[in-house]
Amino acid sequence: MVWAHNTIRNPLCVGDGSNMRAAQTVPVQEFETLPFAWSWRDVLRAAALGELLLLWLTIVQLRDLLAAALAIILLVGLALFLLRGKLFGFVFQMIARVIMWRIPEERVGALILGFLFADIGFYTVTGAASNVLSGATGAAILLPASLATFAVLGLVAAVMCVFQERDSYIPNRAAVNFVTSVLLVSSIVMGIGLLRGNAAAARVLPPSDVKLVTENMGYSQTALKAQAGMVRVELDNHDLFWHTFTIEQLGVNMQVPMQATQQIAFEAAPGVYTFHCAIPGHEMLGMAGTLTVK
Ligand SMILES: [Cu+2]
Numbered sequence: 001m002v003w004a005h006n007t008i009r010n011p012l013c014v015g016d017g018s019n020m021r022a023a024q025t026v027p028v029q030e031f032e033t034l035p036f037a038w039s040w041r042d043v044l045r046a047a048a049l050g051e052l053l054l055l056w057l058t059i060v061q062l063r064d065l066l067a068a069a070l071a072i073i074l075l076v077g078l079a080l081f082l083l084r085g086k087l088f089g090f091v092f093q094m095i096a097r098v099i100m101w102r103i104p105e106e107r108v109g110a111l112i113l114g115f116l117f118a119d120i121g122f123y124t125v126t127g128a129a130s131n132v133l134s135g136a137t138g139a140a141i142l143l144p145a146s147l148a149t150f151a152v153l154g155l156v157a158a159v160m161c162v163f164q165e166r167d168s169y170i171p172n173r174a175a176v177n178f179v180t181s182v183l184l185v186s187s188i189v190m191g192i193g194l195l196r197g198n199a200a201a202a203r204v205l206p207p208s209d210v211k212l213v214t215e216n217m218g219y220s221q222t223a224l225k226a227q228a229g230m231v232r233v234e235l236d237n238h239d240l241f242w243h244t245f246t247i248e249q250l251g252v253n254m255q256v257p258m259q260a261t262q263q264i265a266f267e268a269a270p271g272v273y274t275f276h277c278a279i280p281g282h283e284m285l286g287m288a289g290t291l292t293v294k
Contacts, residue, residue: 037171040160043179047154048078048113051120054147058240065216066240073116081109081161107162114158121151123242127257132193140259141193147240149186153179208234208263210291214243214256217282222289224275231268231293236261246278247291253278268293 038046052074058067083105128144156178161168209231213220215238224233235245237256245254245264250273254264270293277287 036176038175038179039171040157040164040168040175042171043153043175044110044113044157044161045078045082047117047150047157048074048081051117051147051150051154052078054143054150058143062238062240063216064238064240070116070120070240073112077109077112077116079109080105081113107165110158110161113154114162117151117154117158120147121155123240123258124148124151127242127260128189128193130257131260132189132196134260134262135196136193136260138194140257141190143240144258145186145190145193149182153182206232206263208232210234212236212245214239214277214287217241217285217287219277219287219289224289224291226268226291226293228268228270228293230265231291232263232265234261234263242279243282243287244278245275247273247275249273270294 052071055067055071055074058064059071124144124147128141128148131140131144157168157175160175209226210221210224210233212224212233213236217239233245233254235243235254235256237243237258237260240258242258243256245256246252247266250266250268252264252266252275254262255278256262268291273291273293275289275291276283279287
């Protein structure tokens with residue numbers, strides 16, 4: 001009895017055709033009911049290509065150096081993930097095995113993409129949320145929200161590809177549901193953001209004493225001047241990253257998300273104050289200056 005049962009279940013058997021079909025159609029039927037069949041690998045590949053396209057647009061439109069650096073890391077991760085021993089795969093395989101102690105280069109690729117998407121996702125999700133809440137306009141919502149969408153999709157897909165390597169090849173409902181939910185949420189957020197953004201477009205900031213722009217990890221001015229009393233500083237952040245305008249002596253700390261403009265007002269007595277960006281590493285890259293109050 002046991003043998004007979006096994007024979008029917010074995011797809012390689014040359015027995016009764018109808019039994020064979022019955023045993024094989026179970027998983028196939030499930031895929032046929034899906035409008036699209038995506039595996040986690042498909043999701044990761046699509047997210048990486050989508051993010052790459054957005055970064056490329058950002059490089060061309062904003063001349064953003066961070067976007068260029070991220071795009072290079074993304075390309076390396078994607079190449080390792082896709083080539084799998086083909087074409088240049090041999091070189092990558094050798095490098096990857098030397099660096100990563102014989103971990104297959106494909107998994108190295110998924111890991112690189114995963115860390116990159118975690119990084120991009122962290123500051124774009126917080127940036128998009130902050131910009132939506134502050135009623136920012138156009139690109140201030142669209143850019144972080146679209147980068148965040150692909151980053152969230154890519155991060156989860158990369159985790160699945162690393163930890164469930166075998167199953168990550170199989171098209172599945174969870175992947176399709178996840179992609180559609182993320183796309184739905186992000187289009188709702190972008191829609192709300194754009195509607196609110198248009199309504200808030202007329203919002204005018206009060207005139208400021210100091211106008212600063214941050215671009216490619218630098219302040220537009222590093223020697224600021226203002227009158228004693230209430231000082232108003234406006235910061236227009238053109239970068240893909242968060243920046244701050246921080247004066248520790250005065251307890252001033254204005255955090256500005258990517259593509260956003262913010263203003264802060266504070267009391268300052270005559271003197272020379274140093275300001276800097278409080279994001280780790282940015283002051284070291286030169287994001288610091290002085291504010292002279294007379
Ligand atoms: Cu900064």
